[in-house]
Amino acid sequence: QKEVEQDPGPLSVPEGAIVSLNCTYSNSAFQYFMWYRQYSRKGPELLMYTYSSGNKEDGRFTAQVDKSSKYISLFIRDSQPSDSATYLCAMRGTGANSKLTFGKGITLSVRP
Amino acid sequence: NAGVMQNPRHLVRRRGQEARLRCSPMKGHSHVYWYRQLPEEGLKFMVYLQKENIIDESGMPKERFSAEFPKEGPSILRIQQVVRGDSAAYFCASSPLEDTGAFFGQGTRLTVV
Numbered sequence: 669q670k671e672v673e674q675d676p677g678p679l680s681v682p683e684g685a686i687v688s689l690n691c692t693y694s695n696s697a698f699q700y701f702m703w704y705r706q707y708s709r710k711g712p713e714l715l716m717y718t719y720s721s722g723n724k725e726d727g728r729f730t731a732q733v734d735k736s737s738k739y740i741s742l743f744i745r746d747s748q749p750s751d752s753a754t755y756l757c758a759m760r761g762t763g764a765n766s767k768l769t770f771g772k773g774i775t776l777s778v779r780p
Numbered sequence: 781n782a783g784v785m786q787n788p789r790h791l792v793r794r795r796g797q798e799a800r801l802r803c804s805p806m807k808g809h810s811h812v813y814w815y816r817q818l819p820e821e822g823l824k825f826m827v828y829l830q831k832e833n834i835i836d837e838s839g840m841p842k843e844r845f846s847a848e849f850p851k852e853g854p855s856i857l858r859i860q861q862v863v864r865g866d867s868a869a870y871f872c873a874s875s876p877l878e879d880t881g882a883f884f885g886q887g888t889r890l891t892v893v
Binding site (some may be wrong): 681699700702704709710711712713714717756760762764766767769770771772773777 | 784813815818821822823828835836838839871873879880881882883884885886887889
């Protein structure tokens with residue numbers, strides 16, 4: 669079993685839709701959770717960073733963490749064509765688990 | 781505050797040559813990570829360094845690959861005797877602490893011909 673599993677894609681939605689992206693993980697040592705956005709041929713861009721279970725909102729983006737279920741989500745409201753990109757979840761612990769471990773990523777396409 | 785700087789952005793090497801990839805972390809960041817990405821694949825961890833120390837190199841191939849992060853200057857990922865399978869995008873990221881998010885550079889695209 670991989671440490672981080674991300675829903676496979678690709679995902680295509682109409683403009684204005686609510687998008688839900690999800691990851692599950694198996695390593696209980698993970699404490700810090702991130703979402704990155706990567707445009708084609710660019711470096712990943714840090715979108716959201718969360719530590720505790722619960723929700724964190726930033727504009728149209730909401731990150732949700734459920735440590736008891738080992739499940740994290742990213743919600744995008746009022747999706748725009750400019751949101752079309754690959755989204756990667758990442759997580760880390762401390763000490764021996766402090767490297768960032770990524771999901772495989774999901775490609776999102778928002779149709780005008 | 782400049783972001784993570786990687787150079788060169790594109791690097792072409794013939795089989796058997798050495799490739800040297802550079803990464804200058806963001807100001808104040810003492811943690812550096814290297815990842816490799818193949819087309820349509822996720823980011824594969826290679827190595828995690830702090831100044832003058834390798835913290836975790838569990839993702840680094842045992843042969844031909846090495847990394848350093850000296851007290852002064854950029855972090856270097858070195859690939860000796862490159863083979864075609866080394867062709868990929870190599871990304872560097874930095875963070876100020878180990879319990880924060882990491883910020884990525886734009887990557888170096890290595891092509892081995």
